[in-house]
Amino acid sequence: MRPDAVRGHLDGLILAVLEDGPRHGYAIIEALQTRSGGALDLPTGTVYPALRRLERAALLSGTWSTVAGRERRTYTLTRSGRHALAGQRAEWNEFSAVVDAVLRPAAGRPAGGLS
Amino acid sequence: MRPDAVRGHLDGLILAVLEDGPRHGYAIIEALQTRSGGALDLPTGTVYPALRRLERAALLSGTWSTVAGRERRTYTLTRSGRHALAGQRAEWNEFSAVVDAVLRPAAGRPAGGLS
DNA sequence: ATACATATGTAGGCACTCTACTTATAGCTT
DNA sequence: AAGCTATAAGTAGAGTGCCTACATATGTAT
Known part of the structure; x- marks a missing residue:
């Protein structure tokens, strides 16, 4: 997969991982x-800035702690984060349906657009 | 759907449309x-520059014509364009499977990653 | 005459991810 | 003791690519 592919979808991916619990x-x-x-x-140069951005947007809240001599910043989904995740999932479903429909070869597309 | 969503996938969408014939x-x-x-x-500010980019990349070839007094640039898929379209489809299938897998809520993800 | 549809394009901005680099501790190997 | 790898977090600068807004022109309908 080309490196850039997640562009525009990274937020949703991070939010989804955090749904299982703080990390x-x-x-x-x-x-x-x-x-x-x-x-x-x-x-890391992609993920860490994204986390700070999501925290600034109040979708995550972060707290520092020290575990085994190492500094950690642990992020937790906020209520708006949970809400945003639901929105991201809905958007992704629509988006992937649209791309599937357009990308589908002519043989599989009986003049109808989205099914 | 938010305006920016197609980022990174527009080329494939255009190529797919052109598969049915020149437009x-x-x-x-x-x-x-x-x-x-x-x-x-x-x-138009998204599509026209994309077409020129795809033409520069030799995935499309364009020719001018005049139809009913209006200037048209008609684009045709080249052989490399057809090849690129196949690649885009493959990439999309992998990418969407990955996003589906990560976005899927915990209830539906039995500790296995991609199915 | 005015508006809308058809048709193509450019300029500048902006957001996001990438590469490359920096800093730091712990543990393992040689 | 030195060096490497894993763990952990970050910044700086570049590049891509889509967007908004604008410019231009013709044909058709009101």
Whole structure:
């Protein structure tokens, strides 16, 4: 998968991972890898700024802690974050249906548009 | 659907429309609307530059003509364009499977990642 | 005459992800 | 002891690509 592909959908992916419970950035990156079967290997330079952005937008709240001598910032979904996640899921469903419909070869598209 | 959503997937959508046969820019925009059931209403400032970009990349070839007093640039899929379309379809299938897998709520994800 | 549909395009802005780099601790290997 | 890898968080700067807004022109309908 080309590196840029998640553009515009990263927020939803992060929110979805955090739905299972609070996690820190590094763990979020690993969860994204696991859940995607290894296809998603996002660089820290992508994820950490995204987390700060989501926190600024009040979709996440973050708190510092020290675990085994290492600084961690643990993020938790806020109520608006949960709401935003629902919205992202709805948007994704619509979007993927649209792209499926347009991308489908002529043979499979009987002059009807979206089914 | 938010305006920006097609980012990174527009090339594939245009290529797919052109698979049915040559079309000019304005007709491509209309075809995109029709095939998407009205969800895709792309501004000319998005589509025309994309067409020029795809032509520069030799995925399309364009020719001028005059129809009913109006200038048209008609675009045709090249051989590499057809090849690129196949690649875009494959990429889309992988990408949408990945996003589906990550976005799916915990209840539907039995600790397995991609099915 | 005025408006709308058809048709193509440019300029500038903006948001988001990427690459590359920096900093720091813990644990393991050589 | 030195070096490497994993863990952990970040910044700086670049590039891409879609958007808004604007400019231009012809044909058709009101």
